Amino acid sequence: GNSVTQMEGPVTLSEEAFLTINCTYTATGYPSLFWYVQYPGEGLQLLLKATKADDKGSNKGFEATYRKETTSFHLEKGSVQVSDSAVYFCALNAGGTSYGKLTFGQGTILTVHP
Amino acid sequence: KAGVTQTPRYLIKTRGQQVTLSCSPISGHRSVSWYQQTPGQGLQFLFEYFSETQRNKGNFPGRFSGRQFSNSRSEMNVSTLELGDSALYLCASSLQGGNQPQHFGDGTRLSIL
Numbered sequence: 001g002n003s004v005t006q007m008e009g010p011v012t013l014s015e016e017a018f019l020t021i022n023c024t025y026t027a028t029g030y031p032s033l034f035w036y037v038q039y040p041g042e043g044l045q046l047l048l049k050a051t052k053a054d055d056k057g058s059n060k061g062f063e064a065t066y067r068k069e070t071t072s073f074h075l076e077k078g079s080v081q082v083s084d085s086a087v088y089f090c091a092l093n094a095g096g097t098s099y100g101k102l103t104f105g106q107g108t109i110l111t112v113h114p
Numbered sequence: 115k116a117g118v119t120q121t122p123r124y125l126i127k128t129r130g131q132q133v134t135l136s137c138s139p140i141s142g143h144r145s146v147s148w149y150q151q152t153p154g155q156g157l158q159f160l161f162e163y164f165s166e167t168q169r170n171k172g173n174f175p176g177r178f179s180g181r182q183f184s185n186s187r188s189e190m191n192v193s194t195l196e197l198g199d200s201a202l203y204l205c206a207s208s209l210q211g212g213n214q215p216q217h218f219g220d221g222t223r224l225s226i227l
Contacts, residue, residue: 100162
């Protein structure tokens, strides 16, 4: 079946540090890939997406590139801020008959200290 | 543009009761998906509705059911509640539910005593 594996957390960084959160996936066909962020007490917010191989999604300084050869979609940011502290989820939609179904990784807690 | 609205935000029930949760999607969105979020199991897909039809279903027992109305609003029902049903239930909407991005509500926190 389809699955998403994220790097184990939590991740603790100082402000302005470089961030990488690893995400790999298993899926048949050509899935679409997403990163979502969840702040305390809130639902998930879409951070970025990529729908085909070599696509780069970007938003608010975050980037991720769809790498089909390594089945990866790692999230990066060059300089994190305290306000980036949240839980980050990598997800895929497998396409085909996977109507409206996102398969999520386990989430990575990010804490950024001043 | 209003986002996805879920009501109520919090619910407390006892074992054996049933509960109905409501979700109003973003205007123009016809697909509504439901997810259960728990610390142990993470985010798990419950089901998806499009034009009042369930198109996809996750691996949950029949106690979990849903429906969608002609205005795309959706409800989820859980009968014979168990302690393990305590979770954050999230609703998400998208235009047509394919590989389009889903937009999430803030969820309903259900606690079973």
